[in-house]
Amino acid sequence: AQTVTQSQPEMSVQEAETVTLSCTYDTSESDYYLFWYKQPPSRQMILVIRQEAYKQQNATENRFSVNFQKAAKSFSLKISDSQLGDAAMYFCAYRSESTGNQFYFGTGTSLTVIP
Amino acid sequence: DAGVIQSPRHEVTEMGQEVTLRCKPISGHNSLFWYRQTMMRGLELLIYFNNNVPIDDSGMPEDRFSAKMPNASFSTLKIQPSEPRDSAVYFCASSFEQGLSSYGYTFGSGTRLTVV
Numbered sequence: 001a002q003t004v005t006q007s008q009p010e011m012s013v014q015e016a017e018t019v020t021l022s023c024t025y026d027t028s029e030s031d032y033y034l035f036w037y038k039q040p041p042s043r044q045m046i047l048v049i050r051q052e053a054y055k056q057q058n059a060t061e062n063r064f065s066v067n068f069q070k071a072a073k074s075f076s077l078k079i080s081d082s083q084l085g086d087a088a089m090y091f092c093a094y095r096s097e098s099t100g101n102q103f104y105f106g107t108g109t110s111l112t113v114i115p
Numbered sequence: 116d117a118g119v120i121q122s123p124r125h126e127v128t129e130m131g132q133e134v135t136l137r138c139k140p141i142s143g144h145n146s147l148f149w150y151r152q153t154m155m156r157g158l159e160l161l162i163y164f165n166n167n168v169p170i171d172d173s174g175m176p177e178d179r180f181s182a183k184m185p186n187a188s189f190s191t192l193k194i195q196p197s198e199p200r201d202s203a204v205y206f207c208a209s210s211f212e213q214g215l216s217s218y219g220y221t222f223g224s225g226t227r228l229t230v231v
Binding site: 037091 | 148157158160163171204206208218219220221222224225227
């Protein structure tokens with residue numbers, strides 16, 4: 001089975017500052033997708049950003065960007081200009097052809113934004 | 116589109132009772148997933164359907180759990196009889212999957228199940 005590791009159970013950041021959440025994964029495949037999901041206290045899981053492994057360019061969505069290091073099997077999420085609404089659990093997820101349609105999720109990082 | 120719709124949002128039931136959770140996926144999505152989230156085990160895939168057909172139910176805990184997808188717009192997850200250890204948040208998610216192309220899941224708001 002694929003494994004996705006988020007080594008930071010909790011992180012905090014000052015409002016307007018930048019924070020980076022870490023994610024590593026284990027795979028022997030070359031083609032796959034990586035995702036970051038946000039789960040605020042409302043518990044709704046929201047897709048934040050998506051990266052295709054065959055693309056070298058790091059994905060960016062407004063204040064959210066990733067640092068995708070394929071050789072190192074690392075997929076970190078950078079949140080710039082942090083806002084109070086960014087406070088949530090963040091989950092990293094992996095999906096490849098060998099996993100079928102199943103996504104494998106990490107255990108999550110709880111992000112606190114300090115006013 | 117209203118997104119993935121789950122009902123009920125909260126369910127409290129007594130041990131031994133039957134519980135049915137419902138999900139309406141996004142129109143046009145061809146895959147549907149049921150996940151369970153707990154503090155101890157995180158997000159666990161219970162079962163997923165592709166084009167209404169169950170593909171992988173290896174995550175279903177035991178025979179007390181069953182899931183159906185009678186058509187492309189509706190799915191149910193049933194627990195009979197329910198036990199306190201089934202208490203969790205149950206998510207339904209749908210996606211459009213074509214070969215390796217994947218645009219990510221869209222999750223419903225989840226059903227918080229409490230079995231007392």
